[in-house]
Amino acid sequence: MSFKTALIGFGAVAAGFASDPRNAKHYECATHAQALKSHRAFNWEAVVDLSAEARETARRDWGIKHVYGSIGEMTRHYQPEIAVIATPPGHRMEMVDALPELKALMVEKPLGISLSEGRRFAELCERRGILAQVNLWRRADEFCRGLASGKLEELVGKPQAVFVLYGNGLLNNGAHLLDFVRMLFGEVQEVESASLVPILALVIPGDVHCRFTLVMQSGLAVHFQPLDFAHYRENAVEIWGTKGRLSIVQEGLLNLCCKLAPHRALSGEREIALDSGVLSIPPTAGYAFHRIYDNLAGALGGGAPLWSPVSNALATEEVLHEVLKKSRAVKD
Ligand SMILES: NC(=O)c1ccc[n+]([C@@H]2O[C@H](COP(=O)([O-])OP(=O)(O)OC[C@H]3O[C@@H](n4cnc5c(N)ncnc54)[C@H](O)[C@@H]3O)[C@@H](O)[C@H]2O)c1
Incomplete structure (x- = not known):
């Protein structure tokens, strides 16, 4: 057909x-x-x-x-x-x-x-x-879908801290990243804080940039920071888990996972080995x-x-507009 x-x-x-x-x-x-x-x-x-x-x-x-x-x-x-x-x-x-x-x-x-x-x-x-x-598109990406259905926990354990970078506007690229956060970590409990950031590189008229923190229903905090794409582009998610760190950077074209190792300077402690044994996971964003x-x-x-589905995108936009509301309240 x-x-x-x-x-x-x-x-x-x-x-x-x-x-x-x-x-x-x-x-x-x-x-x-x-x-x-x-x-x-x-x-x-x-x-x-x-x-x-x-x-x-x-x-x-x-x-x-x-x-x-x-x-x-x-x-x-x-x-x-x-x-x-x-x-x-x-x-x-x-x-x-x-x-x-x-x-x-x-x-x-x-x-x-x-x-x-x-x-x-x-x-x-x-x-x-x-x-x-x-x-x-992350909803259809093989790597992202795998993370959402168990691979993330396998790679890094339970998430403890999550940092997100985006640019070119909250409604434009922020929507992608916020939706990805919902896909990986479940629903948002509250927008804990939000403020406007005066970055002018915008592609949708009326769009803005906000720095904000979401608290997920699980209690996990996710911090979003916009970058000015006039200098360079990046849409990234960095997840620090209980047994590793996953960096999804270069807009999903580079996925780097670092594992636990004995601390280099303190006996009996551990660290995330950022400089050795880094696993590069092939991207699937191109498909x-x-x-x-x-x-x-x-x-x-x-x-x-x-x-x-449109119902999911609307749920993401509900949160985006909550971020906007909160950031404007702070500005006023
Ligand atoms: N999903 C993604 O990865 C992704 C990537 C880039 C852009 N986008 C989104 O796609 C949308 C378009 O972005 P773009 O970068 O392609 O913009 P663009 O400005 O390059 O293209 C938009 C096109 O739509 C045409 N247009 C505008 N209003 C129209 C109308 N009423 N009837 C017919 N044609 C009309 C314009 O003439 C233009 O050719 C935006 O909402 C943007 O956020 C999504």
């Missing part, structure tokens, strides 16, 4: 990253266009983008015949069963409203700029019975995009549960 598919928004994550040769060295698939082209369940025939240049790229480089400047224009000629929404947030609800034949969606995070926008979007998908997968589409196809075909 192959479903009529349209890609709405044809920018960086839709297709642009695929033309970066450095990206291609590390990611077998880093864009919606690559995933759709190689997936038999999705008959990708249409692109909608406001930009004439993006539309020309879709036609010329990807051989897409049905290329439109608006959804209204598309639906006069083409009715997709699957839509991939890869625009910045805003108007996601109107887009779904304009597509009456939709069976499933792949949508980029965040669901909305405001929490109410995200909630209304989730309610709409639920009401229409649309299978909605959110591209929080996650493809796998998140595999899972959507499985859900469409045989009722497999979605790995990254």
Whole structure:
């Protein structure tokens, strides 16, 4: 079975990253266009983008015949069963409203700029019975899924302290990292503290950077710190467990695990051996995009549960907005 598919928004994550040769060295698939082209369940025939240049790229480089400047224009000629929404947030609800034949969606995070926008979007998908997968790709990454189902404890024992770095905005990249924290450590009990950080490198209008601490239901504290991507990029999670440390750095392309050893300077004590016997675990991030589409196809075909449903993304955004609320209260 192959479903009529349209890609709405044809920018960086839709297709642009695929033309970066450095990206291609590390990611077998880093864009919606690559995933759709190689997936038999999705008959990708249409692109909608406001930009004439993006539309020309879709036609010329990807051989897409049905290329439109608006959804209204598309639906006069083409009715997709699957839509991939890869625009910045805003108007996601109107887009779904304009597509009456939709069976499933792949949508980029965040669901909305405001929490109410995200909630209304989730309610709409639920009401229409649309299978909605959110591209929080770590939910589909083999290594990340393994960690969440026992491998993390095997590697480092019980987590004692967790530090997270992100940049380019709380709603933009913070969403990925906060969702990953929920995936590994369970639900958030409270946002213990949060404050705004004046970093200006932002890709979503209205987004901010916050430094904050979450207390998980298990009692574990997780500390988030933004970095200014004007200097360099990093989205990282560092976990200090009872018997080792795991560093998931270089945006998931380098996973380093350090184990316990006798303390180098104190008899009878132990340390984490950061400088010897470091285990480098091969990344699987380069395949996650493809796998998140595999899972959507499985859900469409045989009722497999979605790995990254809209309800989960909304739960992450609920926490993000709690962080925002708390950080603004501190500023005022
Ligand atoms: N999941 C991930 O790993 C990942 C990575 C990068 C970006 N993103 C998310 O994807 C979204 C897009 O990011 P990007 O970096 O590709 O942005 P981008 O600016 O490169 O591309 C967005 C495209 O959407 C088009 N567009 C905007 N509004 C539109 C509308 N109403 N109708 C049709 N086309 C419209 C623009 O013309 C542009 O071509 C953001 O929400 C971002 O957070 C996710």
